[in-house]
Amino acid sequence: MKIKEVREMDAKTLAETKENLQEKLAQMQLNHTVTPLENPSQIKAVRRDIARLNTEIRQRELNK
Template identity: 65%
Template sequence: MKIKEVNELETKELVEKLETAKAALQQMKLNHAITPLENPSQIKGARRDIARMKTVLRQRELNK
């Protein structure tokens, strides 16, 4: 997910996407521990997407 896409989302949608992304990351980590993923860089990408979402939420919080 690009930063432009994250900025276009409303705050409520962003919070929901953040929660689903966190859950997906946890599931991905668990699956990777049991049987290695074909593309382990997916974990890295998921972490970065979560960081982007958190950054945008924090910026919105500070701009209120």
């Protein structure tokens, strides 16, 4: 997910996407502890996407 895509989302979509990604991250981490993922860098990518969403949400709060 690119930052440009994140900036185009509305507030409701940002919150929903963040929640979905957090659930996905938790599931991936659980699966990775049981059986190693084929590509563990996926966890890093999801964490970065969540960080991008958090950053955009915070910027919007500060601009209000």
